[in-house]
Amino acid sequence: MTVEEAIQLQLRMAHLVEHRAPEGFEPKVAAGLDVAYTSDRFIATAVCVDIATLDIVDSAVHHGVADFPYVPGLFSFRELPALLPALAKLRVTPDVLVCDGQGLAHPRRFGLACHIGVQTGLPSIGVSKQALGQYEAPGPHRGDWKPLVDNGETVGRALRTQHGVKPVFVSIGHRIDLDTATELTLKLSPRYRLPETTRAADHLGREVLAGRVGVQDVRD
Incomplete structure (x- = not known):
């Protein structure tokens, strides 16, 4: 797929994103997703956490x-082919996916969290360390937030997960609303800035890359 074809696909798929959680949505298991690289090789990890x-x-x-280059705004085309097989190997089906990246907070409103949510049909959220858009600094307390705005549209929230620590940037991916995504992010971040799902997936990827954990030990 060329860069232009990827952009056109995002534009066509963006309208498939659902901005509401399923009726009676009470997730019990969240899956953190991460991809670690060494040169062009990757280790994709999916880690399920009891919420x-x-x-x-x-x-x-x-x-x-x-097999897809790093192009700003087309992150999902590089990472989705790695993450989907990792998800398929899980024995536990997660209720929600937590991506270390953007959802609606994306130039075409179709970041990685949206793409993987639409592709799998699972509710998904993006929790990023970087902002796409403008925002005012939220208050200093855990749970304080301010809207994240891009071109006059609210695309997410700058959320303080820990007192006095830099905010994270939460946006919906698919089949979820922003209030629920915010609440879930706080539940998953009781001690640190980033959700435990993201921390666990990142840690596993680093352990495998360093050779301290063999891929055969985590069902490869």
């Missing part, structure tokens, strides 16, 4: 060679 206890209940890894 109530934050215990890890399942994990899986997929590795290979990236």
Whole structure:
């Protein structure tokens, strides 16, 4: 797929994003997703976390060679082919996906969290360390937030997950609303800036890359 074809696909698929959670949505298991790189090789990790206890209940890894270049705004075309096989190897089906990246906070309103949500049909959110758009600094307390705005449209929230710590940037991916995404992010971030799902997926990827955990140990 060329860069222009990828952009056109995003534009066509953006209207498929659902901005509401399913009726009676009470997620029990969240899956954190991450991709670590060494040159063009990747390790994609999916780690399921019990939302109530934050215990890890399942994990899986997929590795290979990236076949799409890094292009700003087209992150999902590089990472989705790595993440979908990792998700498919899980024995536990997550209720919601938590991406280390953007959802609606994207130039074409179709970031990684939207793309993987639409592709899988699972509710998804994006929790990013970087802002796409403008925002005022939220208050200093955990749970304080301010709208994240791009071209006059609210696309997410700058959310303070810990007192006095830099905010994260929450946006919906698919089949979820912004209030629910905010609440879920806070539940998953009781001690640190980033959600435990993101931390666990990132940690597993680093352990595999460093050779401290073999891919065969996490169902490759």
